[in-house]
Amino acid sequence: xxxxxxxxxxxxxxxxxxxxxxxxxxxxxxxxxxxxxxxxxxxxxxxxxxxxxxxxxxxxxxxxxxxxxxxxxxxxxxxxxxxxxxxxxxxxxxxxxxxxxxxxxxxxxxxxxxxxxxxxxxxxxxxxxxxxxxxxxxxxxxxxxxxxxxxxxxxxxxxxxxxxxxxxxxxxxxxxxxxxxxxxxxxxxxxxxxxxxxxxxxxxxxxxxxxxxxxxxxxxxxxxxxxxxxxxxxxxxxxxxxxxxxxxxxxxxxxxxxxxxxxxxxxxxxxxxxxxxxxxxxxxxxxxxxxxxxxxxxxxxxxxxxxxxxx
Ligand code: CP
Ligand code: NVA
Numbered sequence: 110x111x112x113x114x115x116x117x118x119x120x121x122x123x124x125x126x127x128x129x130x131x132x133x134x135x136x137x138x139x140x141x142x143x144x145x146x147x148x149x150x151x152x153x154x155x156x157x158x159x160x161x162x163x164x165x166x167x168x169x170x171x172x173x174x175x176x177x178x179x180x181x182x183x184x185x186x187x188x189x190x191x192x193x194x195x196x197x198x199x200x201x202x203x204x205x206x207x208x209x210x211x212x213x214x215x216x217x218x219x220x221x222x223x224x225x226x227x228x229x230x231x232x233x234x235x236x237x238x239x240x241x242x243x244x245x246x247x248x249x250x251x252x253x254x255x256x257x258x259x260x261x262x263x264x265x266x267x268x269x270x271x272x273x274x275x276x277x278x279x280x281x282x283x284x285x286x287x288x289x290x291x292x293x294x295x296x297x298x299x300x301x302x303x304x305x306x307x308x309x310x311x312x313x314x315x316x317x318x319x320x321x322x323x324x325x326x327x328x329x330x331x332x333x334x335x336x337x338x339x340x341x342x343x344x345x346x347x348x349x350x351x352x353x354x355x356x357x358x359x360x361x362x363x364x365x366x367x368x369x370x371x372x373x374x375x376x377x378x379x380x381x382x383x384x385x386x387x388x389x390x391x392x393x394x395x396x397x398x399x400x401x402x403x404x405x406x407x408x409x410x411x412x413x414x415x416x417x418x419x420x
Contacts, residue, residue, distance in 0.1 A: 114417035118228045120221075120237045122245045123282035123308070127316065130252070130286060136413035137253050137406075144179065144409075152420045153182030157211040160186040160238070161203075163194060163218045164344045168380060169238045169246065172407040173215055176415055185211075195223060204231030212419055216240075219345050234418045241275060241345060242302065247379045248279040249414065250406040252287075254399060255335060257406075258375055263317065268292040268333040270326055271360050271387055272353075273301030276339040276379055281309035281320075288316025294329035296356045326360050327369045336370070337377045338362045338387050354386060363389040367397065375399050 110132045122130065143150065158177050160170060170186060177184040194203055194216075204227045207214050213234040216224050221242035228235040237245055252262055259265050269277050273295045281301060284291045285308055293301065300306070300322070313320040323329035330336055341357040342350045367374060376397045382388050392398060 114414075115420075116234055117418060118235045119245060119414060119418065120224055120228060120235065121243050121282050122248060122279055123285050125286060127287050130249070130283075133249065133410065133413045133417060134253050134256055136417060137409045138257075140412050140416065141409040149181075150179065151181040152416050153177060153180035156180075156182040156213075156419050158182065158184040158415065158419075159207055159211045159214045160184055161192055161194065161214060161216045161218075162187065162238075163189050163216075163223075164239070166217060166238070168404050168407050169215075169217060172250075172411050173238070173415075175408055176412040180412060180416060180420075182212075182415075182419070194218070194227075200226045201230035203227065204229075204235075208232040213415070236414070236418075239275060241343070242305075243279045243282065244275045244379070245279050245282070246407065246411055246414070247276060248283050250408075250410040251337070251377060251379070251403055252283060253406045253410045254377070254403045255375075257402075258399060259334065262287060262289070264290060265335060266290050266292070266333045267335045267337060268294065268330050270294050270329065270336055270338045270362055270366075271357065272299050272339060272341055272343065274339060274343050276337075277301045278305045280337070281305050284316075284318055284320055285309045285312040286316065288313055288318030290319050292321045292323055292329050292333070294323050294326045294360065296360060297324065299353075299356070326366060330366055330370050330374075332372065333370050333374055335375045335377055336362060336367070339379050340381070340383050341387050342383075357387065361387060361389065362392050364391055364395075367392060373397070377403055380404055 174184045208231050215236040215238045217238040221240035341353045378400045
């Protein structure tokens with residue numbers, strides 16, 4: 110299986126098979142254990158990763174940099190002012206030059222087409238560290254977290270509450286491949302991209318899962334094992350903040366919503382959280398929240414990904 114990843118791009122979870130995703134997760138579990146017992150690894154000695162950011166980041170930057178360091182490789186981070194992707198220089202030129210100097214590129218970009226274009230012209234692997242359409246590295250870490258907490262992924266009732274955004278899309282991609290029991294609840298007008306939804310709607314039952322849209326969040330969360338939320342206003346959409354705060358209010362993950370689950374539930378948030386908007390302090394800091402474990406698992410999941418793509 111290891112060789113199948115070598116040199117591959119990682120732009121969307123839907124580009125991978127269930128076996129491949131399971132293999133990354135098993136590798137992540139093994140690498141996490143080895144880190145805990147203090148084993149030093151040299152898997153990526155001499156390898157370099159360039160991190161290109163058009164938007165801010167805490168978790169993505171730190172987890173990728175630490176992942177490379179812990180595997181014996183190195184990384185360099187280029188912020189929005191440094192590269193001017195598609196502005197100072199054509200995306201394809203950036204890709205061709207980087208391919209001569211580093212072994213892989215991670216890109217956080219506004220437009221998913223930029224990631225596709227970079228991957229097309231760059232002869233080395235390109236990893237999507239968030240675009241307007243997908244955030245596959247986040248959901249990879251989240252799947253690892255659910256696997257650790259519940260001992261399985263299939264059959265776990267997961268409810269995505271909030272905006273039909275990049276995170277929601279990556280959950281839909283995961284469902285297309287793994288066949289999740291996934292419920293999505295969003296306000297009217299903020300549903301996920303119809304193409305991504307339709308693909309997941311066709312493929313989820315074929316993979317043994319169940320995909321459901323429920324407009325009422327109080328109904329959607331009933332009987333769930335996991336409630337997953339994300340910001341109401343993603344990076345790049347700041348001008349819509351006021352409108353969204355009004356329309357998304359019933360979708361806040363608060364104690365009232367949690368009480369509608371009717372059983373113990375895990376609460377997940379990819380972070381950064383806008384406390385008081387999509388999630389309250391009580392829930393974020395409460396006993397059901399596994400958000401910090403989730404953030405940590407970005408490191409372990411991406412370490413596995415890098416080891417398999419570059420190792
Ligand atoms: N969840 C996530 O990607 O966090 P950052 O934006 O801080 O990288
Ligand atoms: N949907 C959010 C995720 C941040 C990690 C955004 O795109 O801003």
